[in-house]
Amino acid sequence: xxxxxxxxxxxxxxxxxxxxxxxxxxxxxxxxxxxxxxxxxxxxxxxxxxxxxxxxxxxxxxxxxxxxxxxxxxxxxxxxxxxxxxxxxxxxxxxxxxxxxxxxxxxxxxxxxxxxxxxxxxxxxxxxxxxxxxxxxxxxxxxxxxxxxxxxxxxxxxxxxxxxxxxxxxxxxxxxxxxxxxxxxxxxxxxxxxxxxxxxxxxxxxxxxxxxxxxxxxxxxxxxxxxxxxxxxxxxxxxxxxxxxxxxxxxxxxxxxxxxxxxxxxxxxxxxxxxxxxxxxxxxxxxxxxxxxxxxxxxxxxxxxxxxxxxxxxxxxxxxxxxxxxxxxxxxxxxxxxxxxxxxxxxxxxxxxxxxxxxxxxxxxxxxxxxxxxxxxxxxxxxxxxxxxxxxxxxxxxxxxxxxxxxxxxxxxxxxxxxxxxxxxxxxxxxxxxxxxxxxxxxxxxxxxxxxxxxxxxxxxxxxxxxxxxxxxxxxxxxxxxxxxxxxxxxxxxxxxxxxxxxxxxxxxxxxxxxxxxxxxxxxxxxxxxxxxxxxxxxxxxxxxxxxxxxxxxxxxxxxxxxxxxxx
Amino acid sequence: xxxxxxxxxxxxxxxxxxxxxxxxxxxxxxxxxxxxxxxxxxxxxxxxxxxxxxxxxxxxxxxxxxxxxxxxxxxxxxxxxxxxxxxxxxxxxxxxxxxxxxxxxxxxxxxxxxxxxxxxxxxxxxxxxxxxxxxxxxxxxxxxxxxxxxxxxxxxxxxxxxxxxxxxxxxxxxxxxxxxxxxxxxxxxxxxxxxxxxxxxxxxxxxxxxxxxxxxxxxxxxxxxxxxxxxxxxxxxxxxxxxxxxxxxxxxxxxxxxxxxxxxxxxxxxxxxxxxxxxxxxxxxxxxxxxxxxxxxxxxxxxxxxxxxxxxxxxxxxxxxxxxxxxxxxxxxxxxxxxxxxxxxxxxxxxxxxxxxxxxxxxxxxxx
Numbered sequence: 001x002x003x004x005x006x007x008x009x010x011x012x013x014x015x016x017x018x019x020x021x022x023x024x025x026x027x028x029x030x031x032x033x034x035x036x037x038x039x040x041x042x043x044x045x046x047x048x049x050x051x052x053x054x055x056x057x058x059x060x061x062x063x064x065x066x067x068x069x070x071x072x073x074x075x076x077x078x079x080x081x082x083x084x085x086x087x088x089x090x091x092x093x094x095x096x097x098x099x100x101x102x103x104x105x106x107x108x109x110x111x112x113x114x115x116x117x118x119x120x121x122x123x124x125x126x127x128x129x130x131x132x133x134x135x136x137x138x139x140x141x142x143x144x145x146x147x148x149x150x151x152x153x154x155x156x157x158x159x160x161x162x163x164x165x166x167x168x169x170x171x172x173x174x175x176x177x178x179x180x181x182x183x184x185x186x187x188x189x190x191x192x193x194x195x196x197x198x199x200x201x202x203x204x205x206x207x208x209x210x211x212x213x214x215x216x217x218x219x220x221x222x223x224x225x226x227x228x229x230x231x232x233x234x235x236x237x238x239x240x241x242x243x244x245x246x247x248x249x250x251x252x253x254x255x256x257x258x259x260x261x262x263x264x265x266x267x268x269x270x271x272x273x274x275x276x277x278x279x280x281x282x283x284x285x286x287x288x289x290x291x292x293x294x295x296x297x298x299x300x301x302x303x304x305x306x307x308x309x310x311x312x313x314x315x316x317x318x319x320x321x322x323x324x325x326x327x328x329x330x331x332x333x334x335x336x337x338x339x340x341x342x343x344x345x346x347x348x349x350x351x352x353x354x355x356x357x358x359x360x361x362x363x364x365x366x367x368x369x370x371x372x373x374x375x376x377x378x379x380x381x382x383x384x385x386x387x388x389x390x391x392x393x394x395x396x397x398x399x400x401x402x403x404x405x406x407x408x409x410x411x412x413x414x415x416x417x418x419x420x421x422x423x424x425x426x427x428x429x430x431x432x433x434x435x436x437x438x439x440x441x442x443x444x445x446x447x448x449x450x451x452x453x454x455x456x457x458x459x460x461x462x463x464x465x466x467x468x469x470x471x472x473x474x475x476x477x478x479x480x481x482x483x484x485x486x487x488x489x490x491x492x493x494x495x496x497x498x499x500x501x502x503x504x505x506x507x508x509x510x511x512x513x514x515x516x517x518x519x520x521x522x523x524x525x526x527x528x529x530x531x532x533x534x535x536x537x538x539x540x541x542x543x544x545x546x547x548x549x550x551x552x553x554x555x556x557x558x559x560x561x562x563x564x565x566x567x568x
Numbered sequence: 569x570x571x572x573x574x575x576x577x578x579x580x581x582x583x584x585x586x587x588x589x590x591x592x593x594x595x596x597x598x599x600x601x602x603x604x605x606x607x608x609x610x611x612x613x614x615x616x617x618x619x620x621x622x623x624x625x626x627x628x629x630x631x632x633x634x635x636x637x638x639x640x641x642x643x644x645x646x647x648x649x650x651x652x653x654x655x656x657x658x659x660x661x662x663x664x665x666x667x668x669x670x671x672x673x674x675x676x677x678x679x680x681x682x683x684x685x686x687x688x689x690x691x692x693x694x695x696x697x698x699x700x701x702x703x704x705x706x707x708x709x710x711x712x713x714x715x716x717x718x719x720x721x722x723x724x725x726x727x728x729x730x731x732x733x734x735x736x737x738x739x740x741x742x743x744x745x746x747x748x749x750x751x752x753x754x755x756x757x758x759x760x761x762x763x764x765x766x767x768x769x770x771x772x773x774x775x776x777x778x779x780x781x782x783x784x785x786x787x788x789x790x791x792x793x794x795x796x797x798x799x800x801x802x803x804x805x806x807x808x809x810x811x812x813x814x815x816x817x818x819x820x821x822x823x824x825x826x827x828x829x830x831x832x833x834x835x836x837x838x839x840x841x842x843x844x845x846x847x848x849x850x851x852x853x854x855x856x857x858x859x860x861x862x863x864x865x866x867x868x869x870x871x872x873x874x875x876x877x878x879x880x881x882x883x884x885x886x887x888x889x890x891x892x893x894x895x896x897x898x899x900x901x902x903x904x905x906x907x908x909x910x911x912x913x914x915x916x917x918x919x920x921x922x923x924x925x926x927x928x929x930x931x932x933x934x935x936x
Contacts, residue, residue: 468653471620474640475647476667476718486670490657 019480026378027400034448038407040425041418045269051262065242066267070274073239076150077218080157084165084214085207087324090317092169093195097178109321113329114163115555117509119525120544122156122224123532124332126231127541129155133338134331149234156228157218159329162321164213172206173199190302197296208286212279212409219275220411223511223525227532239271240413240512247417248519264516265421268414279409332548336541354543357527358550360439364523365507368446369500376454377496379404381484383455384462401459408452416516419445423517438518445517446507453506454499461495462488501555508551570631570722570754571596572617577626579612579778586612588778589626594756599748601757601765604775605801610758613775614724617756619643630722641670646715650727652707654699660686660710661695667718685713688747705736712747723748725757729764737761741768762802766790774798796844796922796932805846806891807929812841812921819916826887830863832919842924849894851918854881855911856902864913867891869904883912 012018045052056062095107113121128134129146136145146152176199184194222240229236237245243264250260303309379400386397407415423441427433465488473483489496511525524547531540572594579587586609594600602610615621616628619640628635635643654663664685668678686692689709691702699707708728715723728744729737745768748755759765765772766786774781774789774797782794786802793799796807810824815838821831822845830845837843858866870890871882879900881893891912904910925932 466651466653468649468651469655471615471618471640472647472649472653472655472714473666473670474620475618475643475645475724476670476714477641477644478666478670479641482670486666487655491655 022378023382026375026382029375030379030400030404030451033444034407034451035403037419037422037444038410038415038448039272039418040422041265041268041414042272044265044418044421048262048265051258052266054262055259056263056266062263065237066239066263066270069237069239069242069267070270072150072236073219073271074274074278076154076157076238077215080154080161080218081165081211081214083154083158084162085210087317087320088162088165088169088210090313091166091321092173094314094317095166095170096173106321109326110163110166112163113160113325115505115552116329116548117505117525117544117551118160118221119223119227119509119511119528120332120547121160121329122221123227123231123528123540123544124330124335125156125159125224125328126152126228127335127537128328128331130231131335131537133335147232149229149232149236152228152232153225153238155324155328156224157221159325160221160224161214161217162325164217165210168210168213169203169206172203172209176202189296190298191305192301193296193298193305196301201290204286208283211282211286215279215282216275216409216411219271220413220512222413222515223509223529226511226529230532230535239267240411243267243271243413243417244512244515244519247420247516251519261421264417268417271411271414275411276409332541332544336538336545353522354524354527354546357522358524358547360522361508361524362550362554364439364443364446365504367443368450368507369504371443371447372451372454372503373496373500376451376499377458380455380458380462381488383459387463388467404452404455406452407449408456410449411512412449412510413512413516415449416445416513419448419513420517438521441517442514442521442523445513446510449510449513450503450506453502454496457495457499457502458492461492465491497558501558504558505551505555508554570720571629572722572754572756573627573629574613574616575627575629577616577623577628579609579616579621579623586778587616587623590778590780592773592780592783594754597752597754599745599755599757599768599770600773601759601769601771602773602775603759603762603765603802604781605760608775609778610760610775611726612778614647614726614756614758618645618647618724644718644720644722646718646720646723648708648711648715648723648725648728650730652699652711652731654707654711654714656699658698659695660691660697660699660702663699663710664695664714664717666714671718681717681719685717688716689713704732705740708732708740709743712744716747716751716753721751721753723753723755725755727759728757729761730759737764744768766802772802774801793846793920796846796925796929799846799920799922800933804849804892804894806849806852807933808845808847808889808891809924809929810843810845812837812839812843815839820921822921824887825889826885828865828885828887830865830919831916832921833917834919834921837921837923843921844924844929845919845921847914847919849880849892851914852891852893853913854883854893854895854904855913856904857909857911859911859913861913863916863919864911865891866909866911869906869908869910872904872906881910883910885912 056066091110095103095110129152134145139145146155180198180202181194184198185191189197220240222244225238226241226244229238229241246260246264246267250257250264383397383401383404386393387401410418420441423444469487469491470483473487478486509525510523511529514521514523514526515529524543528540528543528547531543572592574590574592577587577590578585588609590609590613592613602613604610612621616623617630619635619638619642623636630643630645655666658666661682665678665682668681673681683692686695689712691706691709691713694702694706699710702710708731712728725744729740732740741764744757747753757765757768769786771783771785772789773783776797782789782798784792789798789802793802799805800807808824808830810822810830813821813823813829815835818835819831819833820835820837821829822843823829824845832845865885867883867885869881870884871880873880873882874897877897879895879897881895881904883891883893885891893912
């Protein structure tokens with residue numbers, strides 16, 4: 001047996017000591033760069049309670065403003081989630097249970113909004129409903145069809161949260177063995193009865209995921225909401241928009257910062273706490289509510305199982321998909337085609353600035369994706385291994401498993417605000433250079449909120465991986481590092497890719513967290529928000545189109561590249 | 569070289585003791601099967617030897633080396649998994665040469681070993697196929713080739729034929745035995761199929777509740793089972809509960825239910841002791857009408873089953889006990905019908921008496 005240098009390295013790295021050190025590093029990174037900065041605002045609220053009391057709670061106007069914004073946010077998120085569910089369920093059903101021509105096309109269409117930055121998507125949807133060139137043409141109106149800011153924000157949020165709902169419902173539906181339903185039908189149940197009493201109750205896990213994802217996306221969206229509100233010149237604000245605007249005012253007028261930073265912290269904490277309470281409540285509610293299955297209405301359900309009510313359901317699902325999601329989402333291309341005349345003001349687009357913002361966005365997304373790939377995959381392995389082993393570390397990994405989810409539930413703007421506070425504090429104490437470097441501050445913020453995506457997607461895949469593959473590799477003489485490199489990695493490759501794409505696009509998308517960390521940041525989505533704020537609609541539309549095309553290409557390229565690289 | 573020795577090995581999972589102070593010595597070149605019902609600790613035993621789980625107590629030796637602290641990759645064992653665990657992303661060739669490659673053997677050696685093994689299992693022409701493109705039997709052979717390419721002399725087989733259909737299972741077990749013999753390997757084969765164990769093993773280890781119930785050659789186990797459990801699990805037997813009436817120099821007489829006297833050659837039990845008498849189904853003789861004699865019991869035919877090569881009759885004795893008689897179809901000269909009055913008998917030397925099991929007969933006979 002010859003021992004090569006590579007062999008020696010792998011042997012050394014596979015020792016227990018080395019692995020322990022590596023895992024310690026991974027956990028430390030998670031705690032120091034993801035967990036603590038994310039929830040730092042909570043401790044800030046406690047230590048800074050005096051300031052909050054003085055500037056916020058004793059000022060009825062501010063309190064009213066905060067309360068209204070919070071109520072608005074939750075109202076919108078609740079309604080959006082409800083509509084997502086009502087229209088997403090039939091769509092998921094069609095996707096999973098039907099085999100028809102063009103199914104793959106519909107499948108791709110549903111994912112489209114995921115690859116488009118939300119601010120671009122939001123702008124497109126807002127223009128569709130409010131501009132003269134949009135839906136208004138159909139009704140011959142001289143103004144837009146929608147004039148209520150809340151309704152408009154809802155339409156915008158529906159467009160980007162809908163795919164999350166459909167995907168999570170479809171995923172769980174895919175897993176439910178159809179033979180249960182077939183068994184029910186051979187026992188005499190009508191299709192609808194079988195679906196309602198057999199499949200639906202098995203379905204709750206997916207429902208919880210779908211609800212949490214839609215709700216969390218809606219409650220935290222900042223950029224698209226700001227754009228929607230601007231197009232209607234509304235003074236109404238959702239909580240994330242309130243935080244972002246206060247942060248931006250505070251950075252411009254340092255004398256107001258004393259008041260606005262505590263106020264922002266208060267809104268962030270309220271947003272976090274309320275969102276968490278609500279989600280826990282939803283989870284408990286869905287888990288413990290029994291879907292009524294005892295009562296059966298054979299005649300009605302048989303009647304509704306006939307072909308025309310089902311066709312009606314299909315028509316309804318498709319109508320929603322096209323009228324509310326796809327057409328408004330891509331309306332921006334039509335809008336831009338009208339030329340500069342549609343612009344409200346004629347500010348010329350500063351292309352150099354736009355390109356540099358686009359460059360910054362891509363650099364940030366790439367760096368964030370890389371960092372999290374390196375540090376998130378080991379975390380996923382640690383979690384799965386620990387949960388499988390019944391030993392001492394199990395308690396720790398179960399804790400980590402739950403902690404990892406925190407950045408997903410916390411609205412990104414609150415997370416960004418918290419990170420801003422944390423890193424300002426750290427930089428003031430230890431690294432004065434960091435505060436002057438907005439680029440790395442944004443990277444740190446994006447690392448924190450995209451981290452769960454890679455951990456979740458990889459840990460899910462490894463959990464499903466049959467542990468005997470690992471055992472087989474070990475008995476054939478592979479050391480832990482080789483088991484990982486030659487067996488685990490290639491098998492879970494597609495999940496890693498999915499996680500990477502998710503992180504990349506989410507980082508590219510993000511407005512709220514970016515603005516809450518560095519108000520004057522120039523990333524592409526923030527630049528678009530600024531353009532819309534200046535009412536330079538046409539220029540904003542052009543920028544959106546470039547952003548859409550570029551990010552779509554980037555996702556395709558990433559997918560192509562990763563599929564080609566052979567992990568050997 | 570690869571003899572395997574386990575000394576006082578114990579493995580616990582939370583509250584369950586999977587392996588309980590187990591001692592076992594497997595000789596070099598032996599083909600040993602570990603036979604036992606579900607949950608008896610068979611697979612745990614194999615995983616302990618492979619190093620996939622660590623023992624809580626005791627010592628495991630492979631060759632003369634204590635391997636307790638060695639990880640699986642350092643133990644040099646071949647392991648064939650029940651579901652084969654062929655890596656789905658690798659071709660047959662890449663699967664088979666996985667071992668040499670992760671051990672960084674030189675290319676020529678890897679290649680020649682790989683072909684040698686593929687040719688041995690007669691699948692050289694499928695080298696570029698992916699596992700999912702192969703049939704179950706082929707996958708099983710590839711799994712075996714993969715385990716052997718790494719050059720091991722100790723082969724661990726975890727129900728290697730369990731995932732195959734009945735016919736193929738029978739065919740492949742002889743092939744398996746042949747490979748092991750030709751290559752001079754030591755094989756430890758886990759199974760719950762007693763027929764499989766009987767036909768291929770040099771020795772069988774009957775495992776129960778993590779302990780060795782009995783070790784012996786298939787013939788020993790069949791002819792001299794040491795407990796009611798083994799008598800029932802290896803081969804089939806009738807069990808009659810009774811009390812020892814009298815023990816003389818060369819025979820004992822036992823009263824079974826209904827005060828019926830039977831006579832056995834086994835004289836190891838005390839007078840008045842509660843016992844279970846076991847007689848193999850095929851050692852029972854069936855006659856029409858009532859015929860008197862030693863160990864002749866009367867009853868009626870309750871059930872008749874035709875199994876192709878043999879016939880089985882369930883007879884309800886006058887004392888309500890049920891006795892099953894198995895007779896080769898070729899030896900059936902007389903036709904019996906349901907409800908016929910018959911006599912079942914057995915020679916005293918074919919019956920073995922066991923002390924009544926502490927946990928009751930039903931528990932002793934359960935194989936679940």
